[in-house]
Amino acid sequence: MDVVSVFIPCTVDLFLPHIGEAAVSLLRRAGVKPIYHTEQTCCGQPAINAGYREQAKKAAKHFIQVFGDDKEVVSPSGSCVCMVKYHYPELLSEEPEWRNRAEELSLRIYELSQYLVDILKVEDLGASFEGKVAYHESCHVLRGLGVSEQPKKLIRAVKGTQLVPLNAADACCGFGGEFANRYPDISESMVRDKAGDYLSSGADLLLLCEPGCLLNIGGFLSRNHPGKKVMHLASFLAQYQKTMNNGQ
Amino acid sequence: MEVKTEQFSEVAKEELRKAYTFLKAGANFVRIRRETALSTFPDATAAQAYGAIIRAEAIARLPELLEEFEKNALANGAKVFWARDANEASQYIVRLAKERGIKYVTKGKSMVTEEIGLNEALEKNGVKTWETDLGEFIIQLLGVPPFHIVGPAINIPVAKVRDLFIEKIDLKEPTSDPVQLGHAARIFLRDKFHRVDMGIAGVNMAVAETGTIVNVENEGNIRFNKSSPRTQISVMSLEKVVPTLEDALHLVRLLCRNCTGQKLSVYVSMDNGPKKSDEMDGPEELIIVIVDNGRSRIYQDTIAREAMRCIRCGACLNGCPVYRQIGGYAYGWVYSGPMGQVLNPLLLGLEKTQDLYRATTLCGSCKSICPAGIDHPRLFLHYRAKDVSGDAALRAKKPPMMERIFFRLWMWAVTRYRLWNWGVRFVRPFVNKEAHEGMLREVGGLFKGWFRSRDLPAMAKKTFHDCWRETQKTEFRSQKRQ
Numbered sequence: 001m002d003v004v005s006v007f008i009p010c011t012v013d014l015f016l017p018h019i020g021e022a023a024v025s026l027l028r029r030a031g032v033k034p035i036y037h038t039e040q041t042c043c044g045q046p047a048i049n050a051g052y053r054e055q056a057k058k059a060a061k062h063f064i065q066v067f068g069d070d071k072e073v074v075s076p077s078g079s080c081v082c083m084v085k086y087h088y089p090e091l092l093s094e095e096p097e098w099r100n101r102a103e104e105l106s107l108r109i110y111e112l113s114q115y116l117v118d119i120l121k122v123e124d125l126g127a128s129f130e131g132k133v134a135y136h137e138s139c140h141v142l143r144g145l146g147v148s149e150q151p152k153k154l155i156r157a158v159k160g161t162q163l164v165p166l167n168a169a170d171a172c173c174g175f176g177g178e179f180a181n182r183y184p185d186i187s188e189s190m191v192r193d194k195a196g197d198y199l200s201s202g203a204d205l206l207l208l209c210e211p212g213c214l215l216n217i218g219g220f221l222s223r224n225h226p227g228k229k230v231m232h233l234a235s236f237l238a239q240y241q242k243t244m245n246n247g248q
Numbered sequence: 249m250e251v252k253t254e255q256f257s258e259v260a261k262e263e264l265r266k267a268y269t270f271l272k273a274g275a276n277f278v279r280i281r282r283e284t285a286l287s288t289f290p291d292a293t294a295a296q297a298y299g300a301i302i303r304a305e306a307i308a309r310l311p312e313l314l315e316e317f318e319k320n321a322l323a324n325g326a327k328v329f330w331a332r333d334a335n336e337a338s339q340y341i342v343r344l345a346k347e348r349g350i351k352y353v354t355k356g357k358s359m360v361t362e363e364i365g366l367n368e369a370l371e372k373n374g375v376k377t378w379e380t381d382l383g384e385f386i387i388q389l390l391g392v393p394p395f396h397i398v399g400p401a402i403n404i405p406v407a408k409v410r411d412l413f414i415e416k417i418d419l420k421e422p423t424s425d426p427v428q429l430g431h432a433a434r435i436f437l438r439d440k441f442h443r444v445d446m447g448i449a450g451v452n453m454a455v456a457e458t459g460t461i462v463n464v465e466n467e468g469n470i471r472f473n474k475s476s477p478r479t480q481i482s483v484m485s486l487e488k489v490v491p492t493l494e495d496a497l498h499l500v501r502l503l504c505r506n507c508t509g510q511k512l513s514v515y516v517s518m519d520n521g522p523k524k525s526d527e528m529d530g531p532e533e534l535i536i537v538i539v540d541n542g543r544s545r546i547y548q549d550t551i552a553r554e555a556m557r558c559i560r561c562g563a564c565l566n567g568c569p570v571y572r573q574i575g576g577y578a579y580g581w582v583y584s585g586p587m588g589q590v591l592n593p594l595l596l597g598l599e600k601t602q603d604l605y606r607a608t609t610l611c612g613s614c615k616s617i618c619p620a621g622i623d624h625p626r627l628f629l630h631y632r633a634k635d636v637s638g639d640a641a642l643r644a645k646k647p648p649m650m651e652r653i654f655f656r657l658w659m660w661a662v663t664r665y666r667l668w669n670w671g672v673r674f675v676r677p678f679v680n681k682e683a684h685e686g687m688l689r690e691v692g693g694l695f696k697g698w699f700r701s702r703d704l705p706a707m708a709k710k711t712f713h714d715c716w717r718e719t720q721k722t723e724f725r726s727q728k729r730q
Contacts, residue, residue: 013712014672015705020712036716041668047655049610051632051647055659062663139611168276172569176609183607184697185261189573190609191702193272219702222687 002032005070007084007109009077010042011211019211022238023076023112029241030122034074039066043080048087049177060088064101072119073109076234078141078210081111086144111141112234113209117150128159129240134166134203136194136217136230138210142170151209151233158240166206167197175216191220199228206230249362249393253580253592256603260578268403271572278566281509288511289501299502300621302495303557306487310547310556313456313489314538320459324521326534331364337539338369341448341481344535345375348479350446352376354437356463356470357384358450359397359560360485360539362582363595366448378440380469382433389416395576397584398507398562403575437469447473447531451484452503452559453496454536460520461536462496464503464513471517480522480531486543487556499559502619506561546594549641551630555590557620562587564614564624570607579604586614590627597643598635605631669713680706 004027008020027034044059063084067073075081088102116122133155141147155163174180174190181187194217198206208214211232218230231239252259286292306313318328331337345353353370355361355377367377367388379388383401387394389412394400401409406424413419413429417436423429449470453462461482463470474480490496504510523530547553565571565585576584583591589608593601605628614624631642638646646652661668679691683706690699698704710718 008712014707017708017710017712017715021715036712038713038717039665041662041665044662047658048629049632050651050655051629051634051636052655052659053633053636055655055662058659059662139609139613143612143616172609172611172613174569174609176611179607179609180702181695181697183257183260183603184700185257185264186570186573186607187697188701189264190569215704216702219698219704222703223689223701 003071004032004034004115005067005073006034006036007040007043007067007073007075007080008036009075009080009211011215012076015215016211016232019076019214019232019235022232022234023074025238025241026112026116026125026234027074029125030116030120032120037066043083044087045079045083046177048083048091053091056087057091060084060091060102061098064088064098064105067109068101068105071108072115073105074112074115075109076112076209076211076232078111078138078145078147079212081109082140082144084109111145111147111209113150113154114145114147117153123153124157125154125237125241127157127237127240128161129205129236130160131204132162132164132202133205133207133236134164134198134201135169135233136166136173136198136206136208136213137170138208138213139172141209147209151207154233154237155207158237164201164203166201166203168193169197171197173213173216175212177212180216187216188220191216192224195220195225195228198230199225205236207233207236209233249365249582251581251596251600253596253601253604256578256580256607259580260574260607263574263578266575268573268575270403271575274402275566275572278509282506282563282566285505285509285511288505295498295502296619297621299499299559299619300557302490302499303559303620306490306495307553307556309491310486310489313491314486316456317454317459317489318538320457321454321461321521321536322459324459324534325524326459326521326536328536328538331537331539331541333541334364334539337364337483337537337541338366340537341366341483342369342373342375344479344481345370345446346373348446350375350479352378352440352444353446353448354378354380354440354444354469354473354477355384356447356449356465356473357381357400358448358483359582360450361448361483362394363485363541364483364539366483378437380437380440380467380473381465382430382467382469385433385437386412393577394582394584396562396565397560397576397582397587398565441472441476444473444477446479446481447477448481448483449473451482451488451536453499454484454489455491455493455496456489457492458520460493460496460518461534462500463517464500464515465517466508466510466514468515471515474517474519475530478532480519480534481537482519482534483537483539485539485541486547487558499619503559503561506563506617506619542595545641552594552627552642554622555587555594555627557622558587558591559620560587561619563617563619567613567617569609569611569613586624587622590622590624593631594642598631598639599643599645602635602645605635665713669711672707672711676707 012019024034044056047056085106092098092102173194174187221228289295379385386401395403419432504513522534571585579588589604610625634642635644638644661671687703
């Protein structure tokens with residue numbers, strides 16, 4: 001059985017571990033064996049975004065050492081994959097050996113829905129959900145990685161589910177990491193618009209592929225529209241899997 | 249123009265209260281128009297990429313292209329003046345006006361003339377200035393800064409323009425019909441054009457190959473400014489130069505589509521020097537003022553210089569989710585939106601413009617839209633890194649001690665997974681103190697910005713690390729049993 005290495009973002013590790021568990025479960029369902037290197041910590045995004053390049057370099061080197069020998073690496077986060085794919089080679093550009101390793105790794109790292117659909121060629125993961133869902137196109141997933149059709153294919157394969165249009169689906173939700181806390185007025189205005197678009201879409205559920213967006217939109221909904229839910233696509237697909245044999 | 253970049257947050261907050269619904273609706277409208285116009289290219293993606301290559305070459309060869317431009321402009325009979333800084337540029341133009349006994353000048357829209365404070369310098373020296381671009385005319389009468397680099401008065405309601413015209417330009421019939429109001433402005437400005445002896449305009453492209461000045465516009469006022477007075481002054485910043493006429497024409501195609509969704513603006517005018525001796529019409533002298541104002545210093549930074557590729561199309565403003573919320577005033581100076589966020593910090597220094605390269609989610613819309621291929625998010629990260637390292641060339645300011653300590657601790661934890669896991673376990677009880685039904689509404693007064701309107705899930709009792717290790721132990725034990 002093929003092995004795939006799972007990279008769990010720090011946000012998921014600390015706040016949303018069920019997304020990680022869902023990702024692992026889906027990969028098993030798709031017929032691969034997920035492995036998890038316990039030495040992993042964080043891709044370094046917070047440091048590079050704050051301008052702390054030296055610290056980010058250390059994080060990058062640690063990451064490359066942990067994942068460097070893996071054939072393929074998968075993560076349920078577009079921004080983290082972007083960080084490794086695009087920022088690591090540039091970050092380490094002055095150290096040719098590290099840069100080569102970074103460039104090499106950048107060819108082998110995928111966002112989860114991208115990996116399932118494009119690499120494993122799986123769209124139906126056996127989920128079923130009666131209802132309407134809308135999909136938020138996270139910035140790093142859509143513009144960073146060019147991933148948009150893959151999540152939608154996975155959603156359309158879910159029995160009973162109708163994917164409804166979301167107004168301004170590709171508009172930024174206002175997370176931006178530190179941005180949300182440092183410029184709360186602007187961030188709130190953006191997430192309020194996103195929530196409003198969700199509410200007016202008629203969807204029962206909002207789905208997305210980015211833990212940061214999930215914390216932002218989910219946090220706003222929790223405080224202001226408690227009944228409305230937003231889920232990571234992995235959690236959605238794993239949670240609504242039709243019951244299997246409980247053979248294990 | 250007065251620098252208010254340090255008031256970004258307060259002004260943004262104030263502007264958000266106004267809830268500019270027109271901005272969001274307008275941005276959508278403009279987006280569709282832009283996409284429709286771009287689709288008239290056989291391959292829009294290639295056309296945009298080609299524009300990026302032209303601008304990349306222009307910046308890479310900037311010094312030699314500027315010299316080539318000067319040589320050919322001089323050969324065309326133009327005069328060329330190199331202005332080191334804002335003061336030198338505006339004082340030179342004041343001197344030209346005084347020498348020629350000029351009482352007033354008419355102006356075509358030019359962001360660089362706002363950058364150098366030209367209007368203020370002229371007025372101070374007894375030369376009246378009349379902006380003739382309708383939007384600029386309106387904000388000049390109102391005394392407010394531009395709201396958008398292309399449409400400086402898009403936020404001014406029609407009723408306010410009507411009242412302004414009644415007060416300032418003797419509007420006879422109080423009408424709210426925009427066409428009638430435009431007509432009233434036209435009549436008023438016609439009078440100014442009639443007797444103008446010195447016209448000042450900006451430059452869209454300066455063609456090195458031929459020494460040509462290219463302007464695009466929809467109103468015709470720039471052409472009037474250039475061709476009817478005795479003296480034409482064209483003001484440009486260094487980066488306006490392009491290698492060839494073919495390059496300039498391709499950029500004009502991109503500029504118009506990206507800017508207003510037009511395949512071509514209503515007027516495109518090109519000047520190869522002043523009126524020749526056998527020509528009937530045209531200015532007797534064409535004086536080109538080339539403004540540096542810190543750009544050759546910026547040019548030394550091979551990453552930052554990418555910001556100079558900008559062709560001022562304004563598409564990044566229309567596509568920016570932050571600009572669409574706050575409008576142009578918050579950016580605090582001449583250039584607003586993402587292009588202002590990459591340019592102002594270079595011209596004013598990183599310390600004065602802290603918020604401009606931080607008030608962004610790095611969503612990448614600007615980068616994906618830009619016909620000049622500017623990677624704004626990369627530049628924002630570059631400025632942040634330069635700021636943290638206290639770079640002198642870019643006039644940075646080192647960050648507070650607490651922040652530097654935090655990232656040092658973070659770095660230790662990130663490279664030592666046991667320390668990371670231990671740190672998580674240590675911090676969890678403090679973070680989760682106020683948790684209620686698995687959600688946090690506050691964390692000891694920290695992250696107030698977040699918690700004002702958002703909850704956060706409590707830190708999970710078991711991290712993914714913990715869950716995995718447990719599952720492995722269970723599986724191992726069950727395997728042993730079998």
